[in-house]
Amino acid sequence: MKSLHAIIGIFNQAKEREAMTYIREYDEWTLEFEMSQYYEFFGLPKKEEKDGYARFDTRGQNRARTGLVELSNRKFIIPEEYNQGDVHVKKLKIRSLIDIKEISEHTKHQGKAYQAIAKTKHIKISIDGIFLKDFEQNFFRLPIDLNKQIAQTLGVKRVSSAVQFFIINLYALAEQSSSGIVEQTFESLIETMRLEKAYQQRRKKRVQERIDQAIACAIDLGVITKYERAKVISSELDIFRFYLSPELMN
Numbered sequence: 001m002k003s004l005h006a007i008i009g010i011f012n013q014a015k016e017r018e019a020m021t022y023i024r025e026y027d028e029w030t031l032e033f034e035m036s037q038y039y040e041f042f043g044l045p046k047k048e049e050k051d052g053y054a055r056f057d058t059r060g061q062n063r064a065r066t067g068l069v070e071l072s073n074r075k076f077i078i079p080e081e082y083n084q085g086d087v088h089v090k091k092l093k094i095r096s097l098i099d100i101k102e103i104s105e106h107t108k109h110q111g112k113a114y115q116a117i118a119k120t121k122h123i124k125i126s127i128d129g130i131f132l133k134d135f136e137q138n139f140f141r142l143p144i145d146l147n148k149q150i151a152q153t154l155g156v157k158r159v160s161s162a163v164q165f166f167i168i169n170l171y172a173l174a175e176q177s178s179s180g181i182v183e184q185t186f187e188s189l190i191e192t193m194r195l196e197k198a199y200q201q202r203r204k205k206r207v208q209e210r211i212d213q214a215i216a217c218a219i220d221l222g223v224i225t226k227y228e229r230a231k232v233i234s235s236e237l238d239i240f241r242f243y244l245s246p247e248l249m250n
Contacts, residue, residue: 001164002147003067006041007098009144011127027129030101035121039064043147045157060157068123072100078130099126140175142168153220154213162193166214170223174248186238215242223248 010033014020020031039056042064046054078093101124108119143149150159150167169192173182184192190199193214195207218224228241 001161001168002042002159003064003071004097005142005147005168006038006043006064007068007071007125007127008131008142009041010037011131012144015132022129023126026126028099028126029129029131030124030126032122032124035061035065035123038068038123041145041147042067043145043149043151043159045148045151057157063158068098068100071098072096072125078128095128097128097130100124101126140172142171149221150217153217160210160213162195162210163214163217165193166211167218167221167223170218170242170244171248174244177244180244180246182242182244184240184242186240189240218242 011020011029011031014031014033020029022029036056039061042060044056044060044064046056048054074096075094076097078095079090080093081088081090083089104122104124106120106122146167147159147164150163151157154163166189170182189211190196190207193210195210198210199207215224215227219226222245224242225245226243230239230241231237232239
């Protein structure tokens, strides 16, 4: 999820600068960027080292690279529908949303001695054409640096995916809400946050801690202003009611 969100941020920046190429034959976009840009969108913090330079945490870089490779290897089913003359075609494409094409290292030199003064790692990827199709209908808005915001709010280097799923789900539901109030049952919240396994293992304390952490993070980020939890007697459902921030509704 964090890798996909980082790529979307980079894609949006490249789209504004027209710094990408569309290949019609394969219905995909290609773009190249520095790995440092990817780490930034992934939400990795920089730490000042003994030489005075600020660098990304090594373990964090490994996690970010692993996430990108796993995203590249994962296949998705992408539905497509169009008219071909007098024939209406429906098809399912099975392909990767992101495909890593090449990784390179760029070294900058100066002076007669051709001294290396800076090295940057670049990566070239292709992105499925679905990213720009029916944009308003199929996508919802997210802050471009959401990964970083969540990490800073929680004060941690590594953000729980459960918290990530919860925050992103609120943004998605906000697009559909006209009242500014979103309701979810306890069961659907567990599914949203991918906590089913922990709940089935009766690690209820851990599940509740994750939910509390995610809600507190959403309030601190200004995504919601408050929440209520109530038991619906007629159906015996445990309901969470989240009050979306007015800024999110604008």
